[in-house]
Amino acid sequence: MTSTVEIGQLWIPDSLDGRDAKDFLDAVEVSRKVRMQVWGSDDLAYTPLEKLLELSDPYERQVILVARVDGRIVGTVDIALPLADNMDLAEFTLDILPDFQRRGIGRQLLEAAEHFAKSEGRTIVLVDTNHPASSLRGNADEQLVPGSGLGSVPLASREVDFAMRMGYTLQHIEQFSSCILPLDSKLVAELELEAEDTNAGRYSLHHWTDRCPEQWLEAVAALENAAGELATEGGETPAGAQEELVFDAGVLRQAEDAAVAQGRRTVVTAVEHVASGRIVGLTTIGVLAQRQDVVFQDDTIVLQEHRGNKLGLLIKVANMQRLSEQFPDARVIYTWNAPENRYLLTVNRQLGFTTAGVTGLWQKELPGTGPNVTSSE
Numbered sequence: 001m002t003s004t005v006e007i008g009q010l011w012i013p014d015s016l017d018g019r020d021a022k023d024f025l026d027a028v029e030v031s032r033k034v035r036m037q038v039w040g041s042d043d044l045a046y047t048p049l050e051k052l053l054e055l056s057d058p059y060e061r062q063v064i065l066v067a068r069v070d071g072r073i074v075g076t077v078d079i080a081l082p083l084a085d086n087m088d089l090a091e092f093t094l095d096i097l098p099d100f101q102r103r104g105i106g107r108q109l110l111e112a113a114e115h116f117a118k119s120e121g122r123t124i125v126l127v128d129t130n131h132p133a134s135s136l137r138g139n140a141d142e143q144l145v146p147g148s149g150l151g152s153v154p155l156a157s158r159e160v161d162f163a164m165r166m167g168y169t170l171q172h173i174e175q176f177s178s179c180i181l182p183l184d185s186k187l188v189a190e191l192e193l194e195a196e197d198t199n200a201g202r203y204s205l206h207h208w209t210d211r212c213p214e215q216w217l218e219a220v221a222a223l224e225n226a227a228g229e230l231a232t233e234g235g236e237t238p239a240g241a242q243e244e245l246v247f248d249a250g251v252l253r254q255a256e257d258a259a260v261a262q263g264r265r266t267v268v269t270a271v272e273h274v275a276s277g278r279i280v281g282l283t284t285i286g287v288l289a290q291r292q293d294v295v296f297q298d299d300t301i302v303l304q305e306h307r308g309n310k311l312g313l314l315i316k317v318a319n320m321q322r323l324s325e326q327f328p329d330a331r332v333i334y335t336w337n338a339p340e341n342r343y344l345l346t347v348n349r350q351l352g353f354t355t356a357g358v359t360g361l362w363q364k365e366l367p368g369t370g371p372n373v374t375s376s377e
Contacts, residue, residue, distance in 0.1 A: 003070050005067050005069055005105055006067070007067055008065065009064070009066075010027055010064040010076070012024060012052070013052075016052065027076045028045075028047075030074065030076050030095050031051075031093075031095045034096070037098050039132060044334070049289065050263075050288055050290045053261075053289060056262065057258060058083070060081065062078060063116065064076055064078050064079070065077045065109060065113055065116065067096075069105070074096065074097045074105060075100060075105050075106065076095050076109075077093065077094045077110065078092065079113050079116060080092075080093075081120060088121075089122060090113075090117035090122040090124070090125050091127075092126070092127045093127075094109060094110055107162075110127075114366060118366050122366070123365060123366050128359050128362065129159035129359070129360040130176075131153055131159075131357050133357050135156075136152075136154060138156075142156065143155060147171050148173070150339040151174075151175065151339040153170065163360075171363045173361070174337060174338060174358065174361065175345065176335075176355070176359055177334070177336075177355055177356055178333065178356045179352045179354070180332055180352065181324055181332060181333055182320075183320055183321065183351065188317055191313060191317045191350060191351070194313065195313045195317065198309055199309045199311065199314065201274075202274055203273055203274060203280075203309070204271070204272050206269070206270045207269050207319075207322055208268050212256070216279055219278060219279040221247040221249055221252045222247075223281070223301055224252065263288075264288060266287070268283070268285075268319070269316075269319035270282040270315070271302075271314065273306060280303045281303060281312070282301055282315065283297075283298075283301075283312075283319050284297075284299055285297055285323050286298050287330070292327050292329045293331045294332055295327070295332075295333045295334075296334050296335070297335035300316060302315075313350065316348075335353065
């Protein structure tokens, strides 16, 4: 007998202690098991508290739909709706328990998510597919190349086949890499000497954690604005996204406050051009509230006119060293890079990063907006 699949909106509890938190805990566990299936570890999975804290992000509204079979939550789709920019965009993260894949549950969840996004006035949807390094071997005719022309995903992938059948187009690839921490002290000394020999004392470093010093606030805000025009690290502007959040001192402080409120720590190294007194580059590492053993490389930015001086190498080595000093439990750092960002990929290889896999970014345009639908809780 075929079981009925029920789709509904997940109730978000105020805390994890009450009886009303069971469904939320079950939904988070679905996502953890899917990451275990894909990556062989749960390094990229949220803990329940981390996920609960993330849902308070003031820059993004999140709604979670779940699929139940015989009352059990077997699939989830996280719908992220940006609130400060890209107001036509919705980003989906779809997870189906391994034992319930290939039963049409993913299609039903994704269709429900598209309907919800459409009712919220969103016209562009992004989803991603994840592919470990072991799945990337194969001939060119066994790979799907994105619209950008760089990188590929395996055509044999179940996720790739599903995305294409659901009408999504592969737009972009990000290379996913990892590095064991702490860095070897001999390697650090060699890389620091290489970078310092190239910049010849024309630059100086500044460090902070969580909150930018007041003296650099406007300069860092300007650098973040410039990042929209530069190749950066830790994630690209989504395909189809046109609007950019404009940073100023106030917006930067709000972003810092939001991260702290979610229990996250941010380790930052910036580089100053001594002659001009200008901040011309920075790199940041994010540390989660509940898991300080797994950390994430966020933006690395160097202004175009100051490239060629190995500043990316200089600031990344210094920041990874500071990270290990402040958070000695950190054992691995992960990052995502666009394949065209060859300089930072080269720097990462020097630091000891190895390819863990790739993420494919897929886009679909929804055919106009429809009337609002009442979401069930």
